[in-house]
Amino acid sequence: MQVSESLRIAVVNLRVHKVRSLLTILGTVIGVMSVIAIVSIIEGMNKYVSERLLEEGSNTFYVDKFGMITDYQEYLDALKRKDLTVDDARALERLSTSILVVGSLAQGRNNVRYGSREVSSVEVRGVDEGFQAASTVEVEHGRFLSREDVLRRRPVCVLGSDVRDKLFAGLDPLGKEVRVGRHRFSVIGVAEKKGSLLGVSQDSNVMVPLTAFQKAFGSRSAVTLIAKARDQESLQLAQDEARAILRARRKVPFSKPDDFSILSAETFMELYKNFTSTAYLVTVGIAALSLVVGGIVIMNIMIVSVTERTKEIGIRMAVGARRAEIMFQFLIESLILSGAGGVIGVLVGVGLAALISNVTPLPAAVKAWAVGTGLLVACGVGAFFGIYPAARAAKMDPIVALRYE
Amino acid sequence: MAELIEIKDVKKIYHVGAEDVHALDGITLTMKKNEYLAIMGPSGSGKSTLMNLIGCLDTPTSGSYRFNDREVRDLSDDELARIRNKEIGFVFQTFNLLPRADAAHNVELPLIYAGIPRADRRRKVEQALEAVGLAERARHRPSELSGGQRQRAAIARALVNEPSVILADEPTGNLDSKTGEEIMQVFEKIHGAGNTIILVTHEEYIARHSGRIIRLRDGLVESDVSV
Ligand SMILES: Nc1ncnc2c1ncn2[C@@H]1O[C@H](COP(=O)(O)OP(=O)(O)OP(=O)(O)O)[C@@H](O)[C@H]1O
Ligand SMILES: [Mg+2]
Numbered sequence: 341m342q343v344s345e346s347l348r349i350a351v352v353n354l355r356v357h358k359v360r361s362l363l364t365i366l367g368t369v370i371g372v373m374s375v376i377a378i379v380s381i382i383e384g385m386n387k388y389v390s391e392r393l394l395e396e397g398s399n400t401f402y403v404d405k406f407g408m409i410t411d412y413q414e415y416l417d418a419l420k421r422k423d424l425t426v427d428d429a430r431a432l433e434r435l436s437t438s439i440l441v442v443g444s445l446a447q448g449r450n451n452v453r454y455g456s457r458e459v460s461s462v463e464v465r466g467v468d469e470g471f472q473a474a475s476t477v478e479v480e481h482g483r484f485l486s487r488e489d490v491l492r493r494r495p496v497c498v499l500g501s502d503v504r505d506k507l508f509a510g511l512d513p514l515g516k517e518v519r520v521g522r523h524r525f526s527v528i529g530v531a532e533k534k535g536s537l538l539g540v541s542q543d544s545n546v547m548v549p550l551t552a553f554q555k556a557f558g559s560r561s562a563v564t565l566i567a568k569a570r571d572q573e574s575l576q577l578a579q580d581e582a583r584a585i586l587r588a589r590r591k592v593p594f595s596k597p598d599d600f601s602i603l604s605a606e607t608f609m610e611l612y613k614n615f616t617s618t619a620y621l622v623t624v625g626i627a628a629l630s631l632v633v634g635g636i637v638i639m640n641i642m643i644v645s646v647t648e649r650t651k652e653i654g655i656r657m658a659v660g661a662r663r664a665e666i667m668f669q670f671l672i673e674s675l676i677l678s679g680a681g682g683v684i685g686v687l688v689g690v691g692l693a694a695l696i697s698n699v700t701p702l703p704a705a706v707k708a709w710a711v712g713t714g715l716l717v718a719c720g721v722g723a724f725f726g727i728y729p730a731a732r733a734a735k736m737d738p739i740v741a742l743r744y745e
Numbered sequence: 746m747a748e749l750i751e752i753k754d755v756k757k758i759y760h761v762g763a764e765d766v767h768a769l770d771g772i773t774l775t776m777k778k779n780e781y782l783a784i785m786g787p788s789g790s791g792k793s794t795l796m797n798l799i800g801c802l803d804t805p806t807s808g809s810y811r812f813n814d815r816e817v818r819d820l821s822d823d824e825l826a827r828i829r830n831k832e833i834g835f836v837f838q839t840f841n842l843l844p845r846a847d848a849a850h851n852v853e854l855p856l857i858y859a860g861i862p863r864a865d866r867r868r869k870v871e872q873a874l875e876a877v878g879l880a881e882r883a884r885h886r887p888s889e890l891s892g893g894q895r896q897r898a899a900i901a902r903a904l905v906n907e908p909s910v911i912l913a914d915e916p917t918g919n920l921d922s923k924t925g926e927e928i929m930q931v932f933e934k935i936h937g938a939g940n941t942i943i944l945v946t947h948e949e950y951i952a953r954h955s956g957r958i959i960r961l962r963d964g965l966v967e968s969d970v971s972v
Binding site: 345352353356651652654655656657658659660661662663664665738739742 | 800802829830841846854
C-alpha cells in the first residue's frame with residue numbers, strides 16, 4: 341500500500357481527535373522541550389564562558405595560596421599556608437624563561453564616595469606595575485598606574501567604568517578626589533568597559549597602587565600573582581617553571597604537595613564543564629522519564645484508537661488490506677503523534693531558550709545535534725510504543741472485527 | 746469449464762458456552778463462472794455464515810472449500826487478503842462504508858490495497874460510480890447519502906477491482922422495496938456485463954432475479970433449483 345494512504349488516514353484520525361491527540365503528545369513535548377531548552381542554555385553558557393575566558397588571556401595563569409576551595413577544612417588548611425608576595429612575582433620574572441611578566445594583585449571591598457554620591461561594596465584592587473601587562477586591562481581615558489605610582493605609594497586610582505558612571509555621571513573624573521573607605525585617591529584614569537560575565541559586572545572596581553593598597557587597607561602583604569607566558573605554546577612550560585621556582589622558594593619538601601595553586605583559563609573551564617555535565621545528566625534523566633511516560637500515554641491512546649476502530653479494521657481487511665498494511669497504518673499514526681510531539685517540543689524548547697536568554701543574563705545556543713536527537717528519540721518512542729497497539733490491530737480476525745459494534 | 750467455487754461437506758461449529766451451534770452442518774455445492782445464485786432460508790439457517798466462508802472472511806471448522814481451484818484452508822493470511830482484494834467483492838447488509846471517507850474514497854479502497862497507481866484508481870472509481878449511478882455523489886460521505894445511495898457506493902466498491910465473484914448478503918435488507926428494486930436492477934446490469942453473483946435474500950421477488958436458488962435450513966441445503 342502507498343505510504344500516502346497511511347499518512348492520509350493518520351492525519352484524518354488525528355484531526356478528528358484534536359484535543360486527545362494534543363494531550364497524548366504532551367509527555368513527548370515536555371521531554372523534547374526540556375532537552376532542547378536546557379541543552380541550549382548550557383551550550384550557550386559554555387560558548388560564552390569559554391569566549392570570555394579566552395578573552396581574559398589564554399596565556400595567563402594565576403597563582404595564589406587558595407586555589408579552588410571546595411570545603412571549609414580545605415579553606416582552614418589553606419589559610420595556614422605562607423602568603424605569596426611581590427617578591428615571589430619578581431623571582432618568577434627573573435628565574436623563568438617562559439614567563440614574560442608577572443603582576444601582583446590584592447583585593448578588598450569598600451565603599452567609594454565622591455561628594456555626596458556613594459557606591460557601596462566596590463571591588464578595590466591593589467595592583468603593581470606588572471599587572472597591566474599581565475592582564476587585559478585597557479585605559480579608556482587618562483592613564484594607567486605607573487611604576488612610579490607604585491614605588492612612591494601615590495594615592496591615585498583608576499576607576500572601573502561602572503564606578504565612574506555612578507559617581508560622576510558625565511563629569512570628567514580626571515584629577516578629582518574620591519574616597520575609598522576613609523582614604524583619598526585622586527583619579528588618573530578610567531578603565532575600558534569589559535561588560536558583564538554571567539550577570540556580574542566586570543567594571544565595578546577601583547584600582548590603586550599595590551603599595552598604597554597595603555598601607556591603607558591591610559598590613560598583610562598577601563597577593564595573587566598573574567603571570568603571562570611568552571605565548572600560548574609555552575603556557576604549560578611557564579606553569580611548570582613557576583611551580584618549580586615557587587616550591588624552591590617556599591621550601592616545599594619533595595614528598596609534599598604544592599602549598600599554593602596554579603589556575604589557568606583551562607582550570608576554570610574544566611571546573612565549569614564538570615558542573616555542566618552534572619546538569620546534562622539531570623536533564624537526560626528528566627527527558628528520559630517524560631519520554632517513557634509520553635510513550636506509554638501514546639501506547640494507551642493507540643490501544644483505545646485500535647479498539648474504537650475495530651470495525652474500520654474489519655472493513656479494510658474485507659476489501660483486501662494485508663496484516664502488514666494494517667500494522668503499518670497504526671505505526672505511522674503513532675509515529676506522527678510522537679513526531680509532532682517532537683517538533684512541537686523543539687519549537688517550544690527553542691522558544692523557551694530564547695525567552696530565558698532574553699529575560700535573564702543566561703545566553704542560549706540552539707544546537708543542531710540536540711534538535712536532531714530530540715526528534716529522533718521522539719520518533720523512536722512513537723515507533724517502540726506503537727508496536728504493541730499496531731500488532732493488536734493487525735492480529736484481528738477479519739470477521740470478528742467486521743461484526744464489532 | 747472449471748468450477749469457480751467447490752464446497753464439500755463444509756461445517757461451521759460455534760462454541761457458545763457449553764453448547765455447540767452447528768451453523769453449517771455439512772454443505773456441498775459448486776458454482777460456475779457467470780452464474781447468478783440466490784441463497785434463501787429462514788433466519789439462523791446459516792446463510793451469512795456460508796457467505797463469510799465463501800468470501801474468505803472466515804474459515805470452516807471442517808470440510809473443503811476450493812476457490813478458483815485452490816484449497817482455501819492452505820492459503821496464508823496474505824494470500825487470503827489478496828483473494829478478498831482481487832477476486833471477491835463483498836456487499837454487506839449494513840453497507841460497511843468508512844464513515845469519515847467520501848463515497849469515492851470508499852470505492853477507491855480495494856484499488857489502494859491492490860497497489861494500483863493514482864491515475865488509474867481515479868478512472869476506475871469514476872467508472873464504478875457511473876455504473877451504479879452515483880457519479881454525482883462521489884464527494885459525499887456516507888452520512889450525507891440515503892440508504893440506497895450508500896448501498897450503491899458499497900456495490901461500486903465491490904465492483905471496482907473487477908472481482909471473480911460478487912457476494913451480497915441481504916443487500917436490500919435495509920432498504921424499502923422500491924429502492925431494493927433499483928438495487929436489483931444494478932445487480933442485473935452487473936450480471937449482464939459478465940459478472941458472477943451470489944446474493945442472500947429473504948424476498949422471493951428478489952430471488953427471482955437470479956438464475957438459481959439454493960434454500961438452506963438448519964445449516965443444510967434443503968433445495969437447489971435452477972430457474
Ligand atoms: N459468531 C457467532 N457465534 C456464535 N454463533 C453464531 C455466530 N454467528 C452465527 N452464529 C449462529 O449460527 C447460526 C447461523 O447464523 P447466520 O448468521 O449464518 O444466520 P442467517 O441465515 O444469516 O440468519 P439471518 O437471516 O437472520 O441473517 C445462528 O444460529 C447463529 O446464532
Ligand atoms: Mg444473515
